[in-house]
Amino acid sequence: MKKFLIILSVIFIVSLGCKKENIGGGGLCACSPVINPPLSLVIKNSADVDLLNPKTKGYFDKTQIQLYSKDAKNVIKQINFEIRQPFAYTTNLKIDYYQLISSEIPYLSKSIDQTFYLKLGDNKLYELNLKVTNNMVEKLLIDKTEAPKEIQTGTNSYLDTIYRLKIS
Structure with a gap:
């Protein structure tokens, strides 16, 4: 019975000592889930207007x-x-546009040769190829052309994964 109470006490103390993500201003700990940045895609027209807004x-x-x-x-x-x-x-760090985000696609992408498809309304079908390293999107090809990153001021790992699709 003493062993059971000791184990229960240790579990209770560990759960109190672990900082949870975004609570109390702390960062990640061993108890918090690790979330990698998703693929984020901004879709704009030729006049640079946000088409997801x-x-x-x-x-x-x-x-x-x-x-x-x-x-x-x-x-x-x-x-x-x-x-x-x-x-x-x-x-100081704002993202002023809507984004299409997918956390699933980086996990599904096995190589840059694997093709995914994006259909926007009645517009043409876009082919997407991703280069993923450590579950982070390093490069996005749209119709075999490297997609530019959306320009944003500030430094953040999320900002580094925002790409732009410009349609006419």
Whole structure:
């Protein structure tokens, strides 16, 4: 019985001593999940207007967007994604545009030769290829052309994974 109480006490003390993510201003600890940056894609028109913003005429709603892969038998597998709203990390670091984000696609990408597909409404089908190292997207090719990163001031690992798709 004493061993059981000692083990229970140790578990209780360890759970109190562990800082949780974003609580009390602390960072990650052994108890917190490790979250790698997702693929983030900003979609703009030739006038540099955000086409994921609902206030933009002709914007793309989530229901109009398809992100998927095909297996060897051409069976389509949908890939989870979200539309992230503009937000601020700090007062000096703001992201002023909507982004299509997918945490699933970096895990599915085995090599840069693997192709994923992005369909925006009735527009053309885009082929996406990702170079992923340690679950972080290092390079994004859209229709075999390297996608530029969205220019943003500040330094943050999330900002380094925001790419831009410009459609006409």
